[in-house]
Amino acid sequence: MSILKVDTIQTTSGDGLYPARAWVNFDGTGTVSIRNDGNVTSITDNSTGNYTVNLTTAMQDANYAVASAGHATTTTASAGRVIEPYNFTSSSVRIATASSASGSVADNAIVNITILR
Amino acid sequence: MTDYRIIFEDPMFPDEPAKVLVPSDNWLADAMAGKLAPISVHWSLQDDEQKAIEEGRHEAFKHDHDKWMQQFTAPRIGPLTKEEAMEYLVMKDIPRRVWAVEHNRPMFKIVRTEDVPSDRQFRNAWRLTA
Numbered sequence: 001m002s003i004l005k006v007d008t009i010q011t012t013s014g015d016g017l018y019p020a021r022a023w024v025n026f027d028g029t030g031t032v033s034i035r036n037d038g039n040v041t042s043i044t045d046n047s048t049g050n051y052t053v054n055l056t057t058a059m060q061d062a063n064y065a066v067a068s069a070g071h072a073t074t075t076t077a078s079a080g081r082v083i084e085p086y087n088f089t090s091s092s093v094r095i096a097t098a099s100s101a102s103g104s105v106a107d108n109a110i111v112n113i114t115i116l117r
Numbered sequence: 118m119t120d121y122r123i124i125f126e127d128p129m130f131p132d133e134p135a136k137v138l139v140p141s142d143n144w145l146a147d148a149m150a151g152k153l154a155p156i157s158v159h160w161s162l163q164d165d166e167q168k169a170i171e172e173g174r175h176e177a178f179k180h181d182h183d184k185w186m187q188q189f190t191a192p193r194i195g196p197l198t199k200e201e202a203m204e205y206l207v208m209k210d211i212p213r214r215v216w217a218v219e220h221n222r223p224m225f226k227i228v229r230t231e232d233v234p235s236d237r238q239f240r241n242a243w244r245l246t247a
Binding site for chain 1: 118133134135136138139140141142143144147159161162163166175176178179180182185189205209230233235237238241
């Protein structure tokens, strides 16, 4: 296996490229489990609709961006969910998932988190 | 799905329910292949960041570059068993106030996945019992 180590990735015209630094797809219902991930050590199931994503390799600071998506179930198109990242540290971010209709915290069957920096 | 979960309670937030740490299969494979940095590397970064938080300068905080690079350059600790990997995970991802301080009752427990309830109806009432 080859490993490419670089500090900066750019297009040929000099524009920066910013690949994801970490990502995770997990099921926050039933027996909470990670479907797949990159640069994630673990997730913590804190309470209903509240999780922490723990990174394997810490970022240089806590000022990264989190892109998120999720859904209540895996198969049914239904009322949506909002996913809110908070409590950023260089090695973890807390995630709250709630019903977009009522605002009440609720578990999500699909939670997708991508960290970009 | 990994075989183990780590259930813990945080003494700083005694009213919160028990938390369940879910390890990553990919990370566990790396741990068993001997690809992890010494835990002291993570502790050093956590201590620096915690100091910044306490001093109110977290927003402007950046890790010292050499210390941060240790995550990649420090000699790897060698292959771990699944159980040793769970212990490493406790030390890395669970606050030290949970496992490094003596309490009057157990504050964390490494359990098998099937021992964690799958019915989350009363999730916010979960507590760790001996």
